[in-house]
Amino acid sequence: MLKKIQKKWLAIKLITRIDKPIGTYLLLWPTYWALWIASDGWPNLHLLLIFSLGVLIMRSAGCVINDYADRKIDGKVERTKNRPLVNGMMTPTEAINLFGILIGMALGLVLMLSWSTIYLAVVAVFLAALYPFMKRYTQLPQVFLGAAFSWGMIMAFSEVQGEIPLVAWLLFAANLCWTVAYDTMYAMVDRDDDVKIGVKSTAILFGDNDKRIIGFLQLITLALLWTVGDILAFGWPYQLCLIVAAGLFSYQQLLIVNRKRDDCFQAFLHNHWVGLIVFVGITVEYL
Numbered sequence: 001m002l003k004k005i006q007k008k009w010l011a012i013k014l015i016t017r018i019d020k021p022i023g024t025y026l027l028l029w030p031t032y033w034a035l036w037i038a039s040d041g042w043p044n045l046h047l048l049l050i051f052s053l054g055v056l057i058m059r060s061a062g063c064v065i066n067d068y069a070d071r072k073i074d075g076k077v078e079r080t081k082n083r084p085l086v087n088g089m090m091t092p093t094e095a096i097n098l099f100g101i102l103i104g105m106a107l108g109l110v111l112m113l114s115w116s117t118i119y120l121a122v123v124a125v126f127l128a129a130l131y132p133f134m135k136r137y138t139q140l141p142q143v144f145l146g147a148a149f150s151w152g153m154i155m156a157f158s159e160v161q162g163e164i165p166l167v168a169w170l171l172f173a174a175n176l177c178w179t180v181a182y183d184t185m186y187a188m189v190d191r192d193d194d195v196k197i198g199v200k201s202t203a204i205l206f207g208d209n210d211k212r213i214i215g216f217l218q219l220i221t222l223a224l225l226w227t228v229g230d231i232l233a234f235g236w237p238y239q240l241c242l243i244v245a246a247g248l249f250s251y252q253q254l255l256i257v258n259r260k261r262d263d264c265f266q267a268f269l270h271n272h273w274v275g276l277i278v279f280v281g282i283t284v285e286y287l
Contacts, residue, residue, distance in 0.1 A: 025275060034153035055152065057109070116162070139201070249274065
């Protein structure tokens with residue numbers, strides 16, 4: 001009995017990527033950008049806890065529905081061939097039930113917020129559930145992921161300020177461009193396998209221009225974040241952090257220059273530091 005429970009827990013850990021927090025970080029940092037700016041400094045502890053737990057739960061739910069959508073093709077991709085729905089550690093029905101439980105937990109958190117934020121949360125769930133299936137119908141699934149990863153920022157402004165100002169949409173656009181850039185790096189890891197099985201991605205769409213377009217998206221991200229800082233009259237600490245972020249982006253370009261799988265994956269992982277340094281810049285401005 002104990003071994004069965006341990007096996008199920010291991011399957012849950014693997015399918016929710018609890019042991020791989022990079023996705024949580026990439027979702028958490030932009031949410032914190034928005035919370036700090038919307039709150040004009042340190043946010044209410046109650047909201048900080050709700051949004052932090054919401055990020056963790058929704059990221060896990062997104063991983064579950066992603067694996068469910070990809071359960072028939074993950075076995076054909078080197079990086080994903082041992083996922084729980086491929087190796088039999090979890091059944092599709094169990095995955096859907098787990099997804100429902102996680103969404104129910106997220107709903108419980110959202111119900112502590114205002115009605116306007118609750119309405120926006122419905123869009124968040126829709127985007128999270130829709131994204132995994134987009135790689136079958138569009139070459140731009142990373143754009144849907146960017147929207148899903150950025151929607152929490154809109155919710156943060158709605159909850160704190162009761163409105164969604166221009167700064168919120170600029171942050172949304174910056175994070176969407178950044179997400180497309182780093183998830184294209186991630187897709188470059190699987191590009192050869194994806195071409196064979198017919199899965200679509202921006203890595204395939206961009207082709208030989210992948211590095212240039214990633215670089216362009218990174219520049220747009222920095223320009224939008226710089227504009228946010230200009231509107232909010234942020235000083236040199238924030239600007240310095242954006243310069244550091246530009247250096248981190250340059251390092252990522254060096255990593256992906258030869259399009260090697262391991263290097264592209266390292267470049268993807270490296271984006272955690274970009275999100276962190278921007279958050280540091282924002283935090284320092286409010287000290």
